[in-house]
Amino acid sequence: MIDKLIKLMIDQDKDLKELLDLLEIQNKMIIEKDLFGLEGLVDRLNECSKKIAQEEVQRRKLLGENHISETVGKSTNKELKQAYKNVRNTLKLVVSKKETNEILLKQKIIFNTKMLNIINPSRTIKTYNSYGNLRWKKQCTMYNYYMWN
Numbered sequence: 001m002i003d004k005l006i007k008l009m010i011d012q013d014k015d016l017k018e019l020l021d022l023l024e025i026q027n028k029m030i031i032e033k034d035l036f037g038l039e040g041l042v043d044r045l046n047e048c049s050k051k052i053a054q055e056e057v058q059r060r061k062l063l064g065e066n067h068i069s070e071t072v073g074k075s076t077n078k079e080l081k082q083a084y085k086n087v088r089n090t091l092k093l094v095v096s097k098k099e100t101n102e103i104l105l106k107q108k109i110i111f112n113t114k115m116l117n118i119i120n121p122s123r124t125i126k127t128y129n130s131y132g133n134l135r136w137k138k139q140c141t142m143y144n145y146y147m148w149n
Contacts, residue, residue, distance in 0.1 A: 002077055005062055009083040012055045016090040019048045023097040030104045 022045050029037045063071055072084045 001062065002075065002080055005059070005071070006077070006080050006083050008055060008059050008062065009080075009087050012052060012059070013083065013087045013090050015048060015051050015055065016087065016094055019045070019052065020090065020094050020097060022048055023094065023101060026101050027097065027104070030101060030108070033108075 022041065026038065026041055026045070029041065059068065068084065072081055075081065
C-alpha cells in the first residue's frame with residue numbers, strides 16, 4: 001500500500017507542477033492582455049484539474065477513512081514523507097499563483113468597468129430619499145415631459 005501511495009503522490013506532484021506551469025502561462029497572458037490565448041488555455045487547465053482530481057479520488061480509495069497526514073506521520077518511510085512534503089509545497093505554490101491570477105483578473109475587470117462608466121455614464125438623476133440613501137430617478141426628457149403633461 002505504501003508503494004502505491006508513493007507512486008500516486010509522485011504522479012500527483014507531477015500533475016500539480018504541470019498545473020503550476022499552466023497558471024504561469026495564464027499569468028503572462030493576463031498581463032499581456034491575450035484574451036484569445038486565455039480562452040484556449042481553459043481546456044488545458046480543466047484537463048489538468050481533472051487528472052489531479054482523479055488521482056485524489058484514487059488516493060482516498062487507497063487510504064479509506066484515514067487522513068493522509070496521519071498516515072504519513074505514522075509511517076517510517078522517508079520516501080513517503082518526502083513525496084508528501086513535495087506535494088504540499090507544490091500545492092501551496094499552485095494556490096498562491098491561482099489567487100494572484102484571480103486578483104489580476106478582478107483588477108482588470110474593475111478597471112474596464114470604470115472606463116465604461118466614464119465613457120457611457122449613467123443617465124439617471126441621483127436624489128436622496130427620506131432615509132438619506134441615494135435613489136435613482138429617470139431623467140426627465142422632453143418625450144417624457146410631453147407624454148405625462
